[in-house]
Amino acid sequence: MIEVINLTKSFGKNLIWENVNLTIHEGETLAVIGKSGSGKSVLIKHLNALMYPDSGKVLIDGKNIFELSYVDLRLVRQKFGVLFQGAALFDSISAHENVAFPLRYFTKMTESEINTRVLECLDMVNLADIGDKSTADLSGGMRKRVGLARAIVLQPKYLLYDEPTSGLDPETSNEINELIVHMTKNLSITSVVISHDMHSVLDVAEKAAFIDGQQLRWYGTIDELKKSDDSRLIEFTRASEYQI
Amino acid sequence: MQLFLEIGNYSRLLYEAIRSMTEFKTYRKNLFAEMVKTGYDSLGIVSLAGFFTGAVLTIQTSYQFTSALIPKSTIGAITSQSMIIELAAVISGLVLAGRVGARIATELGTMRVSEQIDALESMGFNSVTFLVMPRLLAGIVMFPIVYMAAVVFGIFGGIMAGIMTNSVTVFEFMEGARLFFFPWDVAFGMIKSFVFGFVITSISCYKGYYAAGGAEGVGNATTQATVLSCIYVLVSSFLLAAILL
Numbered sequence A: 001m002i003e004v005i006n007l008t009k010s011f012g013k014n015l016i017w018e019n020v021n022l023t024i025h026e027g028e029t030l031a032v033i034g035k036s037g038s039g040k041s042v043l044i045k046h047l048n049a050l051m052y053p054d055s056g057k058v059l060i061d062g063k064n065i066f067e068l069s070y071v072d073l074r075l076v077r078q079k080f081g082v083l084f085q086g087a088a089l090f091d092s093i094s095a096h097e098n099v100a101f102p103l104r105y106f107t108k109m110t111e112s113e114i115n116t117r118v119l120e121c122l123d124m125v126n127l128a129d130i131g132d133k134s135t136a137d138l139s140g141g142m143r144k145r146v147g148l149a150r151a152i153v154l155q156p157k158y159l160l161y162d163e164p165t166s167g168l169d170p171e172t173s174n175e176i177n178e179l180i181v182h183m184t185k186n187l188s189i190t191s192v193v194i195s196h197d198m199h200s201v202l203d204v205a206e207k208a209a210f211i212d213g214q215q216l217r218w219y220g221t222i223d224e225l226k227k228s229d230d231s232r233l234i235e236f237t238r239a240s241e242y243q244i
Numbered sequence B: 001m002q003l004f005l006e007i008g009n010y011s012r013l014l015y016e017a018i019r020s021m022t023e024f025k026t027y028r029k030n031l032f033a034e035m036v037k038t039g040y041d042s043l044g045i046v047s048l049a050g051f052f053t054g055a056v057l058t059i060q061t062s063y064q065f066t067s068a069l070i071p072k073s074t075i076g077a078i079t080s081q082s083m084i085i086e087l088a089a090v091i092s093g094l095v096l097a098g099r100v101g102a103r104i105a106t107e108l109g110t111m112r113v114s115e116q117i118d119a120l121e122s123m124g125f126n127s128v129t130f131l132v133m134p135r136l137l138a139g140i141v142m143f144p145i146v147y148m149a150a151v152v153f154g155i156f157g158g159i160m161a162g163i164m165t166n167s168v169t170v171f172e173f174m175e176g177a178r179l180f181f182f183p184w185d186v187a188f189g190m191i192k193s194f195v196f197g198f199v200i201t202s203i204s205c206y207k208g209y210y211a212a213g214g215a216e217g218v219g220n221a222t223t224q225a226t227v228l229s230c231i232y233v234l235v236s237s238f239l240l241a242a243i244l245l
């Protein structure tokens, strides 16, 4: 379970958001929505302490990660898989090696076991035939899928997605959304998905959190979202209808 | 204020790197690759710089010493001793401040702004151990070797220039070089290049690791890394001379 308690973050004098409270239960998928620049990426980076807040807590399975020693924190981080906005593939190694990377350092698997597991994960994201392609030769959608394969290779308990469909054509976006649904349902992974694309939110999430005006403006289930009369939220969802 | 913040971050990065020195398994692979990129790949340009520095030094010295009272071997002595004590280390330091410093700052800066460092951290890696430590270590191990190459090619360049301009024979040159050869001078040059290796790689790692703001940020980090590396090579060269000589 991920619990965000009274979280406040600013960079210098620039307040990003304050007093954010969220609870993400096991197996649940939460979508974080909001305008570009509202601090969604900053929020997701607090969930595994890539950033530290001004005040507040993030409890992962009951432990406040901001109080952990670096050694313990690294163990908690290994429960997470993260798909970054730009996929963040290591460009000095091949696509295949990117997926193999965590296995090489954090498991005692043999070369053939690693290979099997990498192919299994690449297959899950429909990239079984990627071979030893360099990351520079991949399209945007392929990069995200390799990033996703790398994120799940160690069988994480939590998956964080930062704008998994941004910059992709609608068809590839749908494919990625289906993958996300597949991951959460079949592997029962607890997920947080950042998005400014309402279609993908409605497709993948059970709950949504709307960041607006430097605070958590609205928080509830997708059914509640559809019926909500919050003016800012309605404005946001309407605007994004026309975005595609 | 800004300066204190920078010094604080720089020291923290170094402390973190040195503390994780024992996690050899994590950075072993990178270390070898870095030693090749920092040392082996630099030998060509540094040897070239050393060769021409030695050659110019010989021509210039023989031009300045026109008196027949000064033995020709003095030219060899001055060229080789200048190379060993000062020029080989500083020339290779300045060349590598550009070559190695720019590469390190660009690599780490790109990794920072494309979230690759965040990706490493979020997998549970210590990104400093993984990225900074091997670059630092490769710098301080390989710079003395690069320095030796600059010395050898500097003396070689001096001899060649002497022959070409008919100002000093190989025999006279070597006689002077041998007469004024002191092992301590070599040790001093090695210490210097060791320090330069540390200065250049640590500054460039620092600038790259904390780069921010997209492609422009990486560009700024790279510029700052090379400029600061050059300045601190010269400053530390002066300080070492003042302390050790």
Ligand SMILES: Nc1ncnc2c1ncn2[C@@H]1O[C@H](COP(=O)(O)OP(=O)(O)O)[C@@H](O)[C@H]1O
Residues within 6 Å of the ligand: A011, A016, A034, A035, A036, A037, A038, A039, A040, A041, A042, A043
């Ligand atoms: N490391 C940082 N230092 C300073 N400001 C930052 C940093 N990271 C993000 N910000 C600022 O925080 C705000 C929110 O950024 P972000 O979370 O990336 O927005 P988004 O909702 O589009 O993901 C932006 O104004 C950005 O400039």
Ligand SMILES: [Mg+2]
Residues within 6 Å of the ligand: A040, A041, A042, A085, A162, A163
């Ligand atoms: Mg973002």
